[in-house]
Amino acid sequence: MERLTALPAAFDRYSAIGGVLDFAVFDDSDGSEAEVLEAIEQTLRPALPEDAPFDADALRQSGSRVIGGAEFLGEWFDPEAGQLLKRGTWTLAGGIELEDPLLIDLQGHSVENGSMGLPNVGEGGQFALAFTEPPYGLQAEPLEIQDLFDSIRSFIxxxxxxxxxxxxxxxALAEVSPYFEAGMEWWGVYLFSLYTPQSRRLTIIAGSTTD
Incomplete structure (x- = not known):
């Protein structure tokens, strides 16, 4: 198993605009639990002090579940339109009120106020939410965010x-690594592994942050 050192430019741009998810991609993987656990630890390490613990046994015991693409993408993605959603109620300049609009429908508009709900911490799924809604927002226009999401989604x-x-x-992820402690406060924690047998490619996605 070998970690890719260079990912498509969309990943760097996503980080530059305030994205908080960590991605790591490995080639020549057999997709075994042992390799997945090793890949998860490698993904978390750069965000932690050198001596920070990683309890692989705790992660193994908490386990994982196989989910479909719809559950992975979650409720902040419209599968029919193939577009990100801005879930919630939003009032635009001029008093126009929108309920759960497509993110790209906000292009060129000023959002004066709004509100949205968040799933319970550790509930699972909701990759699109974690991608688009860091605590301080993504510093880019909706069309660019959608383009970055499309590029990264098609790669993984x-x-x-x-x-x-x-x-x-x-x-229980806070027991696995201190990486997940921040997200337990309110924003959330996320941890996915994606394995494509045809290409022997393994992707790890992790997220945990706070304001």
Whole structure:
């Protein structure tokens, strides 16, 4: 198993505009639990002090579940339109009120106020939410955010091949690594592994942050 050192430019741009998810991609993987656990630890390490613990046994015991693409993408994605949603009620300049609009429908508009709900911490799924809604927002226009999401999604979930998606998310992740302690406060914790047997590619996605 070998970690890719260079990912498409969309990943760097996503981080530059305030994205908080961590991505790591590994080639020549057999997709075994041992390799997934090793890949998860490698993904978390750069965000932690060198001596920070990682309890692989705790992660193994909390387990994972195989989920489909719809659950992975979650409620902040419209599968029919193939677009990100801005869930909630939003009032634009001029008093126009929108309920759960497509994110791109906000392009060129000023949002005066709004509100949205968040799932319970550790509930699982909701990749689109974690991608688009860091605590301080993404510093880019909706069209660019949608383009970045499309580019990254097509890279980690290639349409030409079957990919097994495992959701390792749970409220117990703080026992696995201090990486997940910040997100337990309110924003959330996320941990996914995506394995494509055809290409022997393993992708890890992790997220945990606070304001």
């Amino acid at each position: 979930l290639p349409g030409y091949a079957i990919t097994e998606i495992r959701d390792w998310t749970s409220p």
